[in-house]
Amino acid sequence: MCSWTPLARRFLSTSSLDAWIASPKSLVLTDTFHSNHLSDLYITLPTRDGTHGRPFASPVEGTPLGYGHHLAFFHPRNPEASLRTDGTDADFCPPEPFTRRMWAGGTMTWNKERALKVGEKATAVSTVAKVEKKGFEVGKPMIFVKQRIEVTVDGQSQPGMVEERAHVYQAPVASVGSRVPREVKDLPKSEFSLSYTPTLTTLFRFSALTFNGHHIHLDKDYAQKVEGYPERLVHGPLTALLLLESLIYHRPRAQLHTFSYRAHNPIFVNCAATIHGAIVAKDKAELWCENDEGVVGMTGVIQFNE
Numbered sequence: 001m002c003s004w005t006p007l008a009r010r011f012l013s014t015s016s017l018d019a020w021i022a023s024p025k026s027l028v029l030t031d032t033f034h035s036n037h038l039s040d041l042y043i044t045l046p047t048r049d050g051t052h053g054r055p056f057a058s059p060v061e062g063t064p065l066g067y068g069h070h071l072a073f074f075h076p077r078n079p080e081a082s083l084r085t086d087g088t089d090a091d092f093c094p095p096e097p098f099t100r101r102m103w104a105g106g107t108m109t110w111n112k113e114r115a116l117k118v119g120e121k122a123t124a125v126s127t128v129a130k131v132e133k134k135g136f137e138v139g140k141p142m143i144f145v146k147q148r149i150e151v152t153v154d155g156q157s158q159p160g161m162v163e164e165r166a167h168v169y170q171a172p173v174a175s176v177g178s179r180v181p182r183e184v185k186d187l188p189k190s191e192f193s194l195s196y197t198p199t200l201t202t203l204f205r206f207s208a209l210t211f212n213g214h215h216i217h218l219d220k221d222y223a224q225k226v227e228g229y230p231e232r233l234v235h236g237p238l239t240a241l242l243l244l245e246s247l248i249y250h251r252p253r254a255q256l257h258t259f260s261y262r263a264h265n266p267i268f269v270n271c272a273a274t275i276h277g278a279i280v281a282k283d284k285a286e287l288w289c290e291n292d293e294g295v296v297g298m299t300g301v302i303q304f305n306e
Contacts (some may be wrong), residue, residue, distance in 0.1 A: 006253035016095045017133075017143070027091055027126040031073040032214065033057045033118050037119065037209070041072045044205045045247040046196040061119040067256050068108065068244040070151055071237050072163060075211040086222070087213035092128055094143045098169035100227065101214070103236025105262035106165035112255065114160035122153045122160070129164060143169040148193065165237075172226070179228070181265045184296035188286055190276040192250040194242075197272045198234045206238045217269075234267040236298070243287040243300040246275040251285075254304040262299035267291060 038059040042048040048054035059066075076089045084090055088101055111231040116122060133143050146166045168249040184251045201218045214224040216233050223229045247254060267289060269271055277287040288299045 002131055010161050017098070020095050021131045025092055025128045025292040027076065029074045029076070029126070030121065031123045031124070032121045033065055033069075033073060033116065035118055037072060038066075038069060038118060038173060041069060044202065045242070045245055046263070047194065047242070052194065052249075059118045063118050063121075065116040065118055066245075067110065067248065068237075068241045070124075070163070071241060072209045073122075073125075074149070077211070078212075083213060085227075087215045087253070092126070092145055092147055092167075094131075094145065094169050097171040097221055098141075098143050100170040102168050102170075102265060104168045105168040106163060106240070106260070108259040109162045110133045110164075110235050110256055111160050112257075112260075114156050114158050116151065116153060116160040120153050121136070121252050122147050122151050125150045140153060141171060145169065149185070157167040161228070173228070179217075180296045184264050184288070184299060187276075187288055187296070187299070188278040188280050191278040193276045194246045194249060195272060196242075198238070198267065198269055200232070200269055202238075203232060203234065203269055206235050210235070210237070217240060229266060229268070231268040231270070234269060234297075236263050239263075239267055239273075239289050239298045240300065242275050243277075243289065244302070245286060245296065246277055247285050247302055250277065251279075251304075251306065253306045255284075255301055255306065256304045258303045259300060261298055265297050274299070 035058065047054055048056065053291065076091050076203065078089050082090060083094065084099060086099060088243070102112065125146055126149045128145060130146040132144040133141070134144060144166055145162055149165070151161045151164040152159045207213065207217050212235065216227055217235055218232060223232045243261060244259060246304055272292040273289055275287060275289050277285055279285050283303055283305050285302045285304065286299070287302065289297045291297065
């Protein structure tokens with residue numbers, strides 16, 4: 001159980017949320033897939049840092065960008081004074097009191113005819129595809145915001161990658177009770193796996209790579225006292241990226257078409273995690289991340305060919 005703060009109870013019934021939902025929202029960002037920045041990403045990922053039986057290899061200009069590696073680019077550059085109190089950017093965020101943000105899931109689709117490449121300059125056009133209000137009728141209001149991002153290389157007319165990501169926003173609570181992990185059923189038998197431990201250094205590096213100042217990843221007091229978690233949380237996009245990386249690590253010739261994923265439970269800093277995977281059809285893989293107690297943090301489905 002949780003109890004709403006007086007501020008939350010005061011604003012939950014206002015019309016500012018409906019006005020925000022109805023307003024148009026878009027963001028255009030340009031970036032270059034610099035090899036130096038990608039090298040920093042590689043050394044952060046356990047699949048590429050040289051510690052799992054394969055030597056570190058620097059990215060090469062003109063070669064295809066790794067699947068999901070666009071996540072290290074196209075980030076708003078807002079002054080600190082414009083950030084929300086939790087350190088996050090205000091772009092695409094609903095108004096107060098919905099200030100607690102979590103990455104809920106998403107999809108990625110790649111256009112092999114317009115593949116993104118290391119060294120290229122590209123533009124990401126972000127819009128809000130859908131906003132949903134859930135739980136208001138039972139006293140657990142949440143706002144789900146689905147953001148659509150089209151990444152197009154300069155000189156091309158079609159995007160090389162289209163992503164949809166979903167965030168869930170909640171109001172602050174005066175107290176947070178114990179959380180029971182969500183059970184994830186009907187997972188296939190694991191055929192390959194990769195284990196690693198996300199440390200505070202991992203979280204710091206990924207936060208820096210993605211220009212993400214969210215306190216939930218770096219501030220233990222915030223994670224415990226404001227969000228009610230026992231420890232700092234591993235980034236949702238980092239776990240999603242490692243699902244992609246694990247398939248490529250074990251099936252290096254795979255050409256990915258689509259990826260869909262969903263967050264179920266938090267993965268915490270300094271807790272061992274294992275990415276499992278199984279090829280469930282000729283062109284389909286299921287992957288999931290679980291902690292050392294068997295709690296599943298994220299699941300994903302990848303369509304591919306070889």
